[in-house]
Amino acid sequence: RKEVEQDPGPFNVPEGATVAFNCTYSNSASQSFFWYRQDCRKEPKLLMSVYSSGNEDGRFTAQLNRASQYISLLIRDSKLSDSATYLCVVNLAGGTSYGKLTFGQGTILTVHP
Amino acid sequence: SQTIHQWPATLVQPVGSPLSLECTVEGTSNPNLYWYRQAAGRGLQLLFYSVGIGQISSEVPQNLSASRPQDRQFILSSKKLLLSDSGFYLCAWGGAAQYFGPGTRLTVL
Secondary structure (H helix, E strand, O other), rough: OOOEOOOOEEEEEEOOOEEEEEEEEEOOOOEEEEEEOOOOOOOOOEEEEOOOOEEEEOOOOEEEEEOEEEEEEEEEEOOOHHHEEEEEEOOOOOOOOOOOOEEOOOEEEEEOO | OEEEEEEOOOEEOOOOOOOOEEEEEEEEOOOOOOEEEEEEOEEEEEEEEEEEOOEOOOOOOOOEOOOOHHHHHHHHEEEEHHHHHHHHEEEEEOOOOOOOOOOEEEEEE
């Protein structure tokens, strides 16, 4: 079983659509959870951290269910600029401690006019 | 604010040649530093991390080595490149959340 598994995708949605990505992780000792965004041939960029209470940043909402070891990302009112690969990422470390990020394989999102 | 630099941006090297990739961070002191590799069509894999000058930990056995000669400088090296060393090399800094440099795209022919 992969340490972090994501929806296989790809997702191809029209502008204005709502799209949801799901992810599961295998190590229950994981402490930190993130969504990163990676544009073609670019470095991954931190989109948002994910907390058990759920958190929102504009059109993006992330949820964490520790009991189910499940992470989600919801994008509302999709824009063309949201087209990218979305990476689900977990870390055994928390805070400022060093730690190894474990990445999912990524889900490709294409938003079309 | 913190900034992370990597160079070169792209590199084409013959098999058996040496390698040196450099990463520097600005705007923070004593950062945790990391080297990741993303092979074509695959996920990111942690290669090395460092919590301080001269302190290097390796995650996977391989043809590469890392060094940290200064607080905010991290170097990835190889004495003899293999075809399988091709990939996108990313330096990062941080703790639980990590921030990546622009990367070096290495092609070994």
